[in-house]
Amino acid sequence: MSAAALDALYAQVAPSAAPVFSLAETDRRRAGEDFPSIPVLGLELTVSEAAAALFETAADELAVPVPDTDTLYEALKGAVRTLGPAGIADVVGTFEGLHGGEFLEVNACRRFAYRLALSFWYEGARSRPMTAGEVGVAIYLSGMRRYRSADFRELPRRKLMLARAIHEGVTAVPTETLIRLGKVMDGELGGVDRDRSREWLYKQALPDYHRRRFAFDLVQWDRSQPAPLIVRPDTGGYLVGLTPPAGPDGRWLRPVGAEW
DSSP states (O other): OOHHHHHHHHHTTOOOOOOOOOHHHHBOOOTTOSSOOEEETTEEEOHHHHHHHHHHHHTTTTSSSOOOHHHHHHHHHHHHHHHHHHHHHHHHHHHHTSOTTTOHHHHHHHHHHHHHHHHTSBTTEEEEEOOHHHHHHHHHHSSOOOOOHHHHHTOTTHHHHHHHHHHHHHTTSOHHHHHHHHHHHHHHHHOSOOOGGGHHHHHHHSOOHHHHHHHHHHHHSOOOSOOOEEEEETTSOOEEOOOOOOOTTSSOOOOSSOOO
């Protein structure tokens, strides 16, 4: 499909203009920090402090199923009420010394705290990692050609190629459209929440099944490839944010389904 035809197609589902929201001016990180603090009940917790508090009070309850971000935040509020600032200060040093290979709950709580830091990256907004489907859509819409999976893994500059493809793809369509297409791809290829009512746009904008499969498979399991945040300002609309540092395991989150 030509670029003009795609533009005409996307115009049918383009969202109304949202109020201007400055990502640079609302970044909550202080100078020199890799991550923003997590605001909770009047405290500003680091990722380590939040992880330690969750581990001390709620690790068993949060194990299965994987909670949404609002559930994590409520659990962190409960941990702060239980431990208080002094209690958190007492446990964080011990928690940081625990090895994730011995305690699965340690790794889980570190990932949970990382998710909360991503969620509160911007003042006046919530944010989350891109889903596998959203990243797959971005790669599909880029100019990167399709490879056999084994051949692509052997390419010496594959990570740079993917980074360029993701950047090209997320800027090719309105963010709302990227989210819409990504949700259908997550459903079709990731097996979750398939939204058949929206497949008319999906099948017209992304008609090649083999290219869809190639793009999705590149990122579904490989979480070593960075991708930017999806930002939802309180004033409405969606934006593509910055690319955060990797999580506590050295990889980026790549859920199959939006984790607000």
